[in-house]
Amino acid sequence: MNLKTALLPLAMFAALATGTAQAQVNLMLPANPGGGWDSTGRQAFQAMNEAGIYTGGVNFTNKGGAGGTIGLAEFQGSQSGKPDALAVFGAITVGSIILNNSPIDLSQFRPIARLTAEYLVIAVSADSPHQSLQDLVEAVKADPGANAVGGGSAGGVDHIALALLAQAADIPVADLNYIPQASGAETVTGIVNGTLAAGISGISEFQQFAEQGRIRILGITSAERKAGLDVPTFKEAGYDVDIANWRGFLGAPGMPEDNYQTWVDRFTQMNGSEPWQKVLETQGWDQFFLSGEEFGTFIKEENERIGAILKEAGLAK
Amino acid sequence: METFSLLLQGFEVALQPINLFWALVGSVLGTAIGILPGIGPALTIALLLPVTISVAPTSAFIMFAGVLYGAMYGGSTTSILINTPGEAGSMMTALEGNKMARAGRGASALATAAIGSFVAGTIATLALTFAAPAIAEIAFYFRPADYFALTVLAFTSMAVVMGTSRVRGFISLFLGLALGLIGIDQMTGQARLTFGVPGLFDGMELAVVLVSLFAVGEILYVASRYRKNSSEIIPIRGQIWMSREDWKRSWKPWLRGASLGFPIGALPGGGSEIPTMLSYTLERKLTKHPEEFGKGAIEGVAGPEAANNAAAAGILIPLLTLGLPTSATAAVLLAAFQNYGLQPGPFLFSSNPQLVWGLIASLYVGNAMLLVLNLPLVGIWVRLLSIPAPQLYGGILVFATIGIWGVANSLVDVIAMVIIGVAGYVMRVYDFPIAPVLIGLILGPMAEQQLRTALAAGQGNPIMLVSTPLSVIFLTIAALFLLAPLLLRRLRANA
Structure with a gap:
């Protein structure tokens, strides 16, 4: 009887885990x-x-x-x-x-x-000198190595969006200093403490931190502006990029x-x-x-x- | 006083009937596994990981916290009554507690352990409540170089402190680091050490390694050393309570134990073994009854038990604020967070306040629940010890395998479990510590990621790694951990 009481919960959880009905x-x-x-x-x-x-x-x-x-x-x-x-x-x-x-x-x-x-957004620290997407792109163009950009894993949607942006601005994609981060939250940390010049991620990951005033969103990859978010699209800023996750x-x-x-x-x-x-x-x-x-x-x-x-x-x- | 209102909101979450239920389940399970020798909270939580599929995150973490605290309570009962610590943090309790039980004072020993656990657990939870948000805000300014230095510190301290020798400690650590490399490298998208097996692309699942090492390895070890003589359980006489004299001799050790346990538990490599040992030594030095030590001194139970529970709260600080696990249990909790797609760290407090504060509030609730579960009901718990070992361990092995299959329905995982389980048995036989393997596995990828981020952001200049005061401090402490014993030995030889 004792054995049963001890193992019953484990059995219950094992059953929960393995068995959904056919x-x-x-x-x-x-x-x-x-x-x-x-x-x-x-x-x-x-x-x-x-x-x-x-x-x-x-x-x-x-x-x-x-x-x-x-x-x-x-x-x-x-x-x-x-x-x-x-x-x-x-x-x-x-x-x-x-x-x-x-x-x-x-x-x-x-x-x-x-x-x-889900559309992607690019953001800089709230105290960054870059006020617009053009400012940021010009800075990256001048010195791609010193302006590291963080985002999701290599070859993921974030990386591809950044590469498309670079292409549109005539920056060689291979020169970009793209640093993949473990999560959207880590990208924000990197932006805030100055390790990254900018970060790119899904809008849901960045929006709350923009609302808290920690980061400033400079652009969104959607074709048209998104309601409730006062941010220009990449296209408006002059870069013909249109990509979504x-x-x-x-x-x-x-x-x-x-x-x-x-x-x-x-x-x-x-x-x-x-x-x-x-x-x-x-x-x-x-x-x-x-x-x-x-x-x-x-x-x-x-x-x-x-x-x-x-x-x-x-x-x- | 924002913390207060957040904590109150946390209580609203923790006191919902469903969450109270999960806290109770966790406390009961935790006490049970604490009592049973050989099963620790880390293994239990790893086996429970499959429930993350069907239970909301807040409820699951409330249950896990119950398991963590409950194990600390339960462990003391076994230590006192059969002289076999139910879990590592209760080793010191066995020294005096079992002697007290033999002298017919088992009731007082159990009472001071349970009440001391409650007092220390509550103090430590209070400290956690107020320290965690502050540390989370500081963590915001941690740069990749700081994180890297912190992981180096965790590696060296774990390898040096755990186990019988540094060589063994480092071998264990490097095994873990190697396991951590398996899978697709996030920064280049290339597969490493996968040998073309797609099931390995996402790396080794922590739960698999943990269950293999703890359940399979440990059970093989127990089975290989099995003798049919069961330990004698000392019956408890009288009511579980303490005399006025007991209270007088217990309260100071409780407070001292709590103040040792909490900060050490929060340090990388701290765990619960070191603070309990320190607390025991301290009480032995400070006592007015030195003649009783070794024969059943109540201070020797009160101090370590308090330290033990405070350390359990301490490990939550680096876990919740930095995403840095400092013990095996914390490593499994991290895996549980990741199962939900949550990343512990400074942002957890702002992105999931309901979860964090619900969890913290549930620690207060769980502590009170455990006191009730453990004091009057200890007689029932003790009966768990009469489960025959072969059935018990056989059963655990079966459930461990089902659990691993349940996590991902992957045959690769089950095969890995067999291989690592046998490796775990060999490590156990030859005295290699298990904890550095887990720390290497879980922190290795983090260390690599932060190292490469720091170097990439600095365009390859290695000076970046010592560019902040914090990174210099952490690396210096790490070097001291490594070199201090050697230097001391040389000094002693010269003297």
């Missing part, structure tokens, strides 16, 4: 629980459920690592040809596949829908045509639904919807654009 839809979340991809996947199906678009069971699998390439590789291996197998992925996956020489080919998967985007859904390679159409329709319907609008609002995500074959073309273009930039930065061959 369901007919399999959704691969190629990230650890709690992150952006994880919540995109779970919230989308929650919204579909509330809106009555799809109310059946969903079997979620979390498999994080290497920008989603590990999870997608497993997904491709175990779910190819299955009728109702979906996976979450995003802009980061595109770069990671190239960087890690991953055998994954995104064009083999079925492009279902692109749902959300987007997230979307893929179908398994070889998904039957009927099922593919059903899922494209379901996501299109969900995109306009009340519950999904509420999710976008509470999560602070920007709607960035594109579905079906158009989305497939978009993935192809991103693949080419990002591949070219990574080559120029010396990160890919």
